[in-house]
Amino acid sequence: MSIFEYNGSALVAMVGKNCFAIASDRRLGVQLQTIATDFQRVYKIHDKLYVGLSGLATDAQTLYERLVFRHKLYQLREERDMKPETFASLVSALLYEKRFGPYFCQPVIAGLGDDDVPFICTMDCLGAKELAKDFVVSGTASESLYGACESMYKPNMEPDELFETISQALLASVDRDCLSGWGGYVLLVTPTEVQEKILKGRMD
């Protein structure tokens, strides 16, 4: 079994009109046994920047703590929040530093940049950035997520429609993956507010 299939995860981020949404499943498992159904995979870096970490849960938590540490140092030095592009480069550098003994994590970064232009990006576990203008996916359910997002995504969606689309894509995809699911968590960020919603999904 692959190291990424040890805990199981599903992450997706989508871009809308001046907004973005990032969604994850809520299962934490140890191979085929489910340990928790409220596991947090999407973390806040600052009000307009979020990072989701799929893969091995212990590495995800360690990496999150290192990222928060680096961002707080940056805030102290620069007296402002990090831009999403800069943060993506930071994550990429931290992951590539461990090139020959990597963190088993695939981050999904989503944020609102200057002028509230949404930014999303994903990386493999070595830090190879993939910037996308529409959606990015990660986790054990990634193959189903690619398919669901390709068909359901439309450009320039308003926040309400974006929420529905990303939720449906996530729920449809995790239903085809044994290792992820047990509910969904969606975070929708617009220039004025942040909405967090817990979705009802199949608990199997």
Place this chain on the structure above:
Amino acid sequence: MARMSDVPPKGGFSFDLCRRNEMLLKKGIQLPSFRKTGTTIVGLVFQDGIVLGADTRATEGPIVADKNCEKIHYMAPNIYCCGAGTAADTEAVTDMVSSQLQLHRYATGRESRVITALTLLKSHLFSYQGHVSAALVLGGVDVTGPHLHTVYPHGSTDTLPFATMGSGSLAAMAVFESKYRDGLTRDDGIQLVCEAICSGIFNDLGSGSNVDVCVITKGQTEYLRNHQLPNPRTYVSTKGYNFVKGHTEVLATKIKLLKPKAQVPEGDSMEE
């Protein structure tokens, strides 16, 4: 034992997770596959300079991770580099050498030479004995003229009038070997590069999507991103999915309004 504090490191690779990863391997857990750029990358010398070309598909195992990635990396205003192999390695190594070239330009006050970039790349790759899996086609025009080189992951290099690398290199080389001649014009050069990349796109499974081209001549560089798009998406449904608001079942909602961040006004510096 001293506590390991997470101060920003001095640079270079850190091997502190290697022992843990070895232990996981022994327990039967397979290491993940990294994102590779399956790739067809090419370069050729024409009468006024260099033309570089690349496809735009990034794969993760058999899945296409990115349908439109950039494989032609900037090294210097007059030098560009196409990368094949592990995506993280090609990006990191070209970024690193690009920064070193810029520092060198500041120190010497001169335009960078292609041979400088080549030497920096080959010495880095050789010192990691092929474990940094980056296969590159490096091309540029400097004061000594146009140069085209290939760099292999172990650090060996070739200097050639036309070159191809990546999984689609055989398909592209077949086109070059039959149609290349010395002293091509700019349009002929671009046309030939596009044909070679298309040959890789259509015949090699690891390459696909669009054709990127970069033309470097003395004093001018043109980066033609998505110069050809031979694979448009034809299965788009005009109706699309329409999810009505309230379609998804929600268990809990939390809404937080974002306050606009207070701006510290730029004060006058302290003056007597």
